[in-house]
Amino acid sequence: MPDAILAIDKDGKVITWNQAMEKMTGARAIDMIGKGNYEYALPFYGIRRPILADLVLMPQDEVEGKYDLVQREGKTLTVEIFIPTFGINGSYLWAKAAPLYDPQGEIVGAIESIRDITERKKGEEALLKSEQEKEAILSSLKNVAVEYLDPQMRIIWVNSAVQKSLGLSLQDLRGKYCYKSIQGIDAPCPGCKAALTLQTGHSHEGELVTPDGKTWITRSNGIKGRDGQMQGVVHVAVNITARKLAEENIAAMKQRLADVIEFLPDATFAIDNQGKVLTWNKAIEKMTGARAIDMIGKGDHEYALPFYGIRRPILADLVLLADEEIEKKYSGLQKDGKTLISEIFIPTFGPTGSFIWAKATPLYNSLGNIVGAIESIRDITDMRRTEQTLERSKSELRIASDIQRSFLPERIPPVSGFDLAAAFIPAMEVGGDFYDFIPGDGKLGMVIADVSGKSVPAALFMALSRTIVRINATHHEKGTDVLEDANNMISADSRLGMFVTLFYGVLDQNSRSLVYANAGHPPPLLMRGRSNDFEELEVTGIALGAIGGAKYEERRVDLSSGDVLVLYTDGVNEALNGNCEQYGIERFCSIVRESCHLSAQGILDKILGDISQFSEGQAQFDDITMVVVKAV
């Protein structure tokens, strides 16, 4: 379209208003021609004012300084202005004005052509804005280096990240070789993707280690001209040195962890959260016979095969499940936070099945997310079996203890003129001491005995001895006969040197006497009520079972009212306190003397109380047995 043109004479009257002008302004030529007084400004500004054509007619010094936007070339003026009042949203107009001359060369008017450049101007502005935005974006990438290089790898533009890291401005860098300014070398870095792109014309990306030791991820895109020639390359690089270092550290840590796991004494393996085996240590190789090289990397519950013979979830898998799911399906598990502990019997593992203890716990990444699980497994079969055996023998011991207690008389048969009490406190479940009463006509046989040794062997020997003595006591009248026969029987059965010290005495209610024989037993104490003095009922023969054919003597003591007789085993006088001192006979006699006014049971209780006080909670290491007889 031709430019809109108007011309004015020296007086400012319109002399030309062409068709294009009519179209641009909507003002018709017939209404304009001949009009002065800035009539022609009205379509543009809405007011009467000078326009560019008027400036042509003004003296030069008047125009100077007032219209900065106006460019002058000789007498010709050009301007680009925005007129807010022209067009719907205002318009950018380009105008050019020049003088009109007459044939004599005198200025007679001015001509002005006007072009609406709004569209072009808007396009330019948009382009500028987008350029600025682009630069702003690229420069805001603090950790990304962006370079625009020419085909010789000279810097055209770099973003602020590059400028900052080098401490140089864009002006300093422009035109310099990229590798020279950044790395201080005379050729592109080996493997440089920008160089590769310039060479091949294609985009390239990948990791690059620069001579300064930094690691980068880089990408290069070629910029081609209309002719298809490479005009430059945009090179983007992200410094991943720190990340790389962290990755290497993690890898080193993983290796160390794997080394540690490898040598853990417990069978241990780890899986990732896809259920693939990460580690499988030596101990688990040994336990299962499955080798690490066959296991590592395997998923689909491969690790369950050595244990169960089938693919199935095991404890490590449960760790990866949600809490509710675990609760629902495996309520028997012990839980400690996210750690699970289980003890199970696996019939398919080992020749006769195995008791397995296992503990599994999640593996976390640095963000605290679960990335896998580790499980330790211990074969506790031996321990369980031992416990079972122990439990069985414990319960057997309890039964033995009950049986042994049933040997003791339930109650003491009464014998007139005498008050009796007895106690048996074994040091273990079963003991080697015993006491017994054998009732007769107006008489009461009393036995107290101590079998050599403790626990089950002693208990067995005690049962044998008790029966033998009891049978002989019922058959024989004389105590010496009882002991001699009993000794011969026991000796015949005692190949292991087992023996029993035994006191056998018979209380006679009519003669108020005691006839006794003592087979190597600690002499019973007899406190005379009248004097409070003690007598000992001495040994009259060797311990039963020591040697066959031994002879025993019989003694007789008369008893008066107030006399106290105490039969005991060495667990009494040899009871120890914390200083390894023995309770001793003297302390024993004192407490009997102090409590002799009490009943037989009262005296017995006092003695037991005194021993317990003396030993101050020290473990009782021998059986304590006593029979107290008080003549009333």
Add this chain to the structure above:
Amino acid sequence: MEINHTNIDNVPIVSVSGRIDGVTYKDLETILNELIDQNKSEIVLDLEGVVYISSVGLRVLLAAQKKVRPKNGAVKLVSLQPFVREVFEITGIIKLFSTYPNQREALDGIRL
């Protein structure tokens, strides 16, 4: 309990010290059984350092004595401390052993 074992003129001399009780008797029993298994029928047992002997201890000595007797051997006891002697005496088991004040006399007794 401590046990030292030497030989003089091919006669084993076992010296014991401490307590011979339900806890320690096993060691002494093992040594005596080993000697008997080696056909040593004469054994000198020096009890000078023994402060206590329980009935289990007596049983071990009695068992040893019972094993060597049929081979015309003997377990000879040396240097019984008063408490130990008392236990041997009360039970009457002392009658089954020869006792000596020192090792020399025990060895001389064997030579006779």
